[in-house]
Amino acid sequence: MPTVAPLDLEGHIVGAHFLGDVPFFTSASGEVHRLDMGHKTAAAHQGLLASIKDEASNTLVTSGEDGKVNRVHADGRVELLAEEPRKWISVIAAGPQGAVAFGVGKEARVRLADGTVKSFTEQRTVEAIAFAPKGLRIAAARYNGVTLHWVMTAGAPIDLDWKGAHNAVTFSPDGRFVVTAMQENALHGWKIDVKPGEEARHMRMTGYPAKIKSMSWSVKGKWLASSGAPAAIVWPFSAKDGPMGKPPLELGTRGNIMATAVSCHPAEEVVAIGFIDGMILLVRFADEKEVVLRRPGKGAITSMAWSKSGKLLAFASEAGDCGVVDIAG
Template sequence: MGAARAFGSRAARNGRDGRGFGKSLAVAASAPYLARMIFSFDAFVTDALFDRAGRAAFALGDGTVRLRTDEGFVTVEAHGGPQMGGLGGGAVLAAAVHPSGLGVVTGGDDGRVVWSRIDQGEVIATVIAELKGKWIEHVATSAASGLIAFTAGKEVHVRDAADPAFARVFAHEKTVSGLAFEPKGRRLASATYGGAQLWYARIADQKPTLLKWAGSHIAAAFSPDGKFLISSMQENQLHGWRLSDGKDMRMGGYPAKIKSLAFFDKGNLLATAGASGAVIWPFAGANGPMGKEAAEIGFSRDSMVVRVAGIDAQPVCLAGQDNGKIWAAHMRNGRIETLKAEKGAPISALSTSADGKFFAWGDENGEAGVLEIPDLSGPRQFAG
């Protein structure tokens, strides 16, 4: 991993402004860490998450959910397995932490939405919804409103974790390729061809607010203050809207699709994949990144960043590469540390615990783990 460089050679534009990526960070060598738990699951890791209690969960391409325990992990056959009345061969396509904070909600190619958790020592799996013949490719949840949303082709479905009878369906003209709840959990954004749509998640009959931008939008994320909506596009770029007035933000110039984005540092910064380093956009202030420079950090000539994560309360982001390596960077002091130095399959899942002390990762070959994040706020300590 080489030193960071400006992103100016691939210009990005916010609204009508085209600015280069200017900030540069130095790179430090790898270091040993105390906590280390590594797994080999022999299945594509769709997602790796921490629930509110800090328990790691891995959602896999073989239809199972693996929940970490002190001894290792337990297996929930959430999709396609005999434990849930299936015949095997299913796959988890999407996952999110349950609104209660306990366990995870997964969507599968069996048409099911399943809540997997360990409650008072008992492993439990509950089917929240089942749409036979459908693929549940995207799941979003809100702790603030207690709602669970998921996609099935051109439809978005909403359920209430506290009310099994509650159900809403929002129809779209095109396939829905991304979902996100606003921070308060009242509105839901869906990404589709031609832009994004905003829905009031509990209202049955409504016309959505349309946020138009030509092209195919494949992911969506709200800024933590709810002022901006960001989408990833099929055309190797981001697009954003300032929700107060609908102003567009064009954030292009990426060499690859942006498959992962994460806000961190109390919402002041946004990290994205899709380049040779992690691209960091500033979001502080009323205008967010419009008219400001961003930085590409951890630039590497022989690999691409494919997954990013961030610590909510700290200016620390993590990046997973297509060569299996993972590193973390502190955006104030410029310190970068390699967290996983071993090469392997591309990283397919990456997240941090709520307290910022641990991260969970998984790759396309089923290797996964939970590791400790070092304190990056001070200078590196060398043995002496």
């Protein structure tokens, strides 16, 4: 049976992450909590807006209302990467070779490991940034689409246009697709591995009753799991044209209780699904078998992350009731 080690924190928790086997929890108030031989805390921001794991360096990257972009190391040390006084920075991404990207108004900025910053001006405010899995390339989501930039070369950017507001963006692990979450309760995708001169092909993934706040690729990128419905909606991406013409899996359906966070396992084709009432289910893609990892709690699940071994799952909630599930019990 899975066992839960609870951690009660105050207020809204933005993110749950693992660095090694140490769970980290980032709080909207600006603290970064870690369970490393006891509960330890580091002050990172005057108001924290976003946090992500940088896989390349095994650190966290955080941003906040204080205009700072920080790197938080495994020992809790906080390193300032960039500062934009009087700006709120809520858009960040971590890429290869120590590169970090962030959005400031209509600018997408990439800070390289040596401290050099490259800026790209978009048509509209940058709503989200993602790095491609190979090469220093970014996708910047904005109103009416996404723009792709090569960071180190002067090549012309590629515009992927689709009307509407795009609030999140991700590359597939094999780099063949770019997918955004939209304001209008839908995902939109582009197949970008096309022949020179060919246009990227569109994919519309609609029918969600709520906004999609969480997306997670399965191991090897065969599936893309998403929140925004009373189940995890999981689209197939293994075929040449991705999910075009194919229905999604609906995993962990719970009446009208919305899924708010999804996190695919690092080695198995299973997904952890967090719900608005604090419950967490683990569901296998092949046969839809479910295991309850956590019963309902005080608040909606905001974030989940697996340890590298896939034996531990950290979770965060908007009410501060967080914890770590040991799925082996």
